[in-house]
Amino acid sequence: MPTHQTSPSDTTEPRASQRFFARQAWVQGAWARDVLLSVDAAGRWCGIAPDTAVPDRIGALPLAGPVLPGVVNAHSHAFQRAIVGLTERRGGTAGAASDDFWSWRDRMYSAAQRIRPEQLEHIAALLYAELLAAGYTQVCEFHYLHNAVAGQPYADPLDMSLALVRAAQRVGMGLTLLPTLYMRSGFGAAGLRDDQQRFASTPDSILRLVDDLQMQVRGLANFNVGVALHSLRAADGAALNEVAAFANTHHLPVHLHIAEQTQEVQDCITHTGRRPIEWALENLPLNARWNLVHATHTTAAELQGVQQAGASIVICPSTEANLGDGVFDYSGYAALGGHWSIGSDSHVTRSWTEELRLLEYSQRLTQRKRNVAAQQGASASTAANLFEAALAGGHAATAQPLGAIGVGHRADFVVLDTQAPALLGVPGDHVLDALLFSSPDAKPQAVFVAGQPANPTALWPSLARDFAQTMNALWR
Numbered sequence: 001m002p003t004h005q006t007s008p009s010d011t012t013e014p015r016a017s018q019r020f021f022a023r024q025a026w027v028q029g030a031w032a033r034d035v036l037l038s039v040d041a042a043g044r045w046c047g048i049a050p051d052t053a054v055p056d057r058i059g060a061l062p063l064a065g066p067v068l069p070g071v072v073n074a075h076s077h078a079f080q081r082a083i084v085g086l087t088e089r090r091g092g093t094a095g096a097a098s099d100d101f102w103s104w105r106d107r108m109y110s111a112a113q114r115i116r117p118e119q120l121e122h123i124a125a126l127l128y129a130e131l132l133a134a135g136y137t138q139v140c141e142f143h144y145l146h147n148a149v150a151g152q153p154y155a156d157p158l159d160m161s162l163a164l165v166r167a168a169q170r171v172g173m174g175l176t177l178l179p180t181l182y183m184r185s186g187f188g189a190a191g192l193r194d195d196q197q198r199f200a201s202t203p204d205s206i207l208r209l210v211d212d213l214q215m216q217v218r219g220l221a222n223f224n225v226g227v228a229l230h231s232l233r234a235a236d237g238a239a240l241n242e243v244a245a246f247a248n249t250h251h252l253p254v255h256l257h258i259a260e261q262t263q264e265v266q267d268c269i270t271h272t273g274r275r276p277i278e279w280a281l282e283n284l285p286l287n288a289r290w291n292l293v294h295a296t297h298t299t300a301a302e303l304q305g306v307q308q309a310g311a312s313i314v315i316c317p318s319t320e321a322n323l324g325d326g327v328f329d330y331s332g333y334a335a336l337g338g339h340w341s342i343g344s345d346s347h348v349t350r351s352w353t354e355e356l357r358l359l360e361y362s363q364r365l366t367q368r369k370r371n372v373a374a375q376q377g378a379s380a381s382t383a384a385n386l387f388e389a390a391l392a393g394g395h396a397a398t399a400q401p402l403g404a405i406g407v408g409h410r411a412d413f414v415v416l417d418t419q420a421p422a423l424l425g426v427p428g429d430h431v432l433d434a435l436l437f438s439s440p441d442a443k444p445q446a447v448f449v450a451g452q453p454a455n456p457t458a459l460w461p462s463l464a465r466d467f468a469q470t471m472n473a474l475w476r
Contacts (some may be wrong), residue, residue, distance in 0.1 A: 009442050017041045019060040021052070022415075024428055025067040027405050029379070029388050031429060033362075036060055039411040043221075043450030048299050048405060053081035063415050064447060066431050067403050068387075070137025070412030071352045072394025075255070075293050075343025077142055078124040082474060083111045084348055101261050101323045108346075109195045112145060117154075117163040120145065124167035128464050130350040131173065131454035134441070137449050138174035140237035140343065141395050142228050142255055144182050144199045144292070146209070147400045151197025157205070158212055165217060171463070172308060172454035174222035174412070176256050176398045179209040181243050182230040199230070210252070222410075222450055224400060226253035232268060232276050238285050244285055253289050253399040255314070256280070260303075260325050277302035286311045291397050293339070296326045303333045312339040312396040317358035319345035327362045334389075335378035341393025348423035353436050356386045371411070382467040383436040411451040414444035421460040 015036035027048055036056060038047030049056070051430035087107045098330040124141075131139060145160050147153055154160070161177060168175035185192050192200055192342040201209075206227060213225050225426070227247045229240050245256045259265055268276045277298055280286060286309040293314040293380075295306070306313060315328050333340065342355045349355065360382055363372035377385025391403035401409045416423065416431065420442035426434040435442055447454045457462075466472050 009146075016046055020063050020067075021057045021060040022063045022067040024383045024431070025050075025405055025413075026069060026387075026432070028300060029384065031066075031431075037114075037405065037411075039220050042400070043411055045405060045407050045409050047410050048407060052230035055474055058278060061445070065416040065418050066428070067405070067416050068135070068416065069307065069391055069403055069409075070414060070447070070449065071135055071390060072397055072402055073131055073136040073139040073344055073352070074291065074394055074397035075142055075316055075345050076127075076139045077192055078127050078167070078345060079111060079120055079145060079292065080108060080346040081127040082115065082123050082471060083108060084346070086268075086475070091397075101325060102263070104323055106195075111474065112198060113149060113195060113406050115145065116149065117159045119473065120160060120162055121163040121167045122229045122463075122470040123134035124164050124465045125133065125170050125459075126467040127347060127350065128168055128173040128175075129171045129459060131344070132171060132454050134353075134455045135414040135447060136173075136344075136350075136352055137224045137414075137445050137447065137454075138176060138398055138400065138402055139168070140176040140178060140226070140253075140255065140291075140393070142178050142180055143181035144201070144228075145197045146179070146201055146205075146340075149198065152193075152201065157209060158247060160346070161209065161213055162216070165213075165220070165223065168223070169220070171456050171459060174400075174402075174410075174449055176224050176226055176400070177213065177227045178253075179206050179213070179226035180228040181206050181235050181239060183235045183239060184233070184235045187267050197445050203219075203239050203246075208242055210246075210250075224345070224398065226255065226399065228255040229257075231257040231264070232272075232279060233264060240284060247289065248285060248287075249288070251399065253397060254292060255291045255293055255397070257293045258295055259292075259297045260320070264328070275299065275302065277306065280308065288312075288396060289399060293343070293345075294320065294321060294325065294328075294330050296327060300332055303338060304336055307333070307336040307338040310339075312341060312392070312393050314341050314343050314397060315355075315359060316343045316345035317362060318349040319343075319347075319356050321358060321362070322346065322348045327366050328359070330359060330363050330371060330444040331376060334373070334385075339393050339396055340389055341397045342390050350444050351441050352390070353441050356383070356390060357436055357439070358457060360386060381433055386436065387432060408422070411448065412441075413448050415446040415448075417442055417445040428439075 032050035288310040420439035
């Protein structure tokens with residue numbers, strides 16, 4: 001059973017500005033009972049005390065259900081929320097070439113070409129409210145819509161970035177913004193296609209964007225900046241390493257799409273003589289700040305290299321299924337003790353429980369076994385192993401103290417509704433199992449970010465109005 005926690009550097013418990021009491025809370029990878037939770041003035045946990053006696057609970061706010069840490073959504077393209085449901089018909093005639101990632105990408109570009117800053121803000125605000133309502137409390141925004149619709153720079157290069165910041169602040173979502181380097185259309189290409197000019201950037205422009213963002217939003221709550229490298233096909237090695245060196249100097253998280261598609265793997269081999277992750281391990285300074293997005297098509301040696309470098313993988317099960325990418329080698333990577341997180345990417349679902357459920361079910365379908373994640377983790381519970389790994393990976397994805405009910409971490413948490421059909425009558429020790437594997441999802445009854453209640457549903461009428469108007473402008 002977890003014990004009372006205090007900060008290692010403190011001899012007395014920091015002064016709490018808020019106290020909560022939970023009959024049941026997820027602490028150090030297991031359910032703890034009768035937990036007194038203390039939050040300091042900075043919105044971080046300053047005391048976690050299980051098995052609290054009744055007199056010690058006096059004055060604490062009682063929480064009405066089991067408590068879980070908030071989850072990090074480690075990969076988001078917010079603008080793609082505007083095409084959910086609009087790419088599910090075949091192109092051309094029956095019997096034509098198969099629909100795949102590349103044909104989907106062309107349709108996605110049709111949205112990317114249209115969206116203006118105020119429209120991006122409306123799309124992202126509704127999306128972030130959906131994510132918050134599902135129990136995500138921080139999102140990593142892989143942001144490459146830098147330029148105006150015609151591809152020319154905005155008068156203020158921060159226009160699109162600040163639209164995302166405003167959206168997150170409006171609904172109370174934590175945001176890790178990742179300005180993204182995108183220089184060419186593919187391996188060996190001299191530049192970008194006409195329909196990619198909005199993405200155009202250089203190492204210099206990305207580094208300026210990061211510096212300007214940090215100045216513009218200095219002191220903003222629950223916000224930080226990292227960098228992203230779109231992919232190996234989108235920039236050469238020198239450019240990738242220039243941005244990586246800046247990130248290393250400034251201790252920023254680095255995100256990189258890699259090995260999502262078999263064609264991408266083959267193109268990388270053709271142009272470099274190496275598979276994508278193989279090339280990255282040899283040519284990029286991978287370390288614990290690096291987050292490799294997808295890594296769907298890998299070898300055992302590549303996965304071992306990622307684990308040895310201390311890097312993390314961001315798995316996006318719903319998007320990878322929607323695009324027909326393939327199935328991540330979860331068992332092979334978990335056996336190595338590899339770090340990973342989850343992301344909703346194109347946002348065909350906005351639920352972390354569904355992402356973890358799809359991850360496990362993809363393994364069961366390919367291996368024809370049950371409880372695959374339970375075979376590799378510390379717990380006999382599949383749900384517990386998946387949840388704990390996703391929490392730990394979220395910390396790596398953001399470079400922020402997130403993903404735990406523990407002293408020093410930001411006090412992000414959700415309160416579950418045990419009266420929801422998926423959880424009704426479920427014994428306490430099995431609540432997390434039912435949360436993941438009984439659907440439809442049991443939405444949290446309350447969400448807190450940095451110790452403060454977030455109430456995205458209260459904003460829903462205005463968010464829905466703005467989103468609907470934007471969708472009408474884009475597609476009608």
